[in-house]
Amino acid sequence: MNRKIRVWFGKGSWKFLNEWKDNLLSLSKNYVRGPLNNSKKPGPLTESGMEADQYRVNGYSEIEREKLNLINSTYNTLEQLENYKNETIQFEQQRAINQVRQRVLQQALQGALRTINS
DSSP: OOOOOOOOOSTTHHHHHHHHHHHHHHHHHHHHHHHHHHTTOSSOOOHHHHHHHHHHHHHHHHHHHHHHHHHHHHHHHHHHHHHHHHHHHHHHHHHHHHHHHHHHHHHHHHHHHHHHHO
């Protein structure tokens, strides 16, 4: 199954990311429970069979830990990108305000010079 996830920044994006993260965590837990529940089939298990089951469970646990680390890392990176985006927007807004102020001051000075010279 190939799913594409679209990430956008704006209204509702963090709610989407939180829901996405919660869904992934839920799916991951169910993914591990399936093999654990299947390993408890009735019947005698040999020592090597129990050992194999333990390795399999540990392997699933390690995979799930790595997936959760990746999810958390991605979430943190996206949060950092959102912060950078907001800082950039604030910087650009301030720059535009300063340019307007500079232009108004320049026009006022030119008007004052015209008044003085006439």
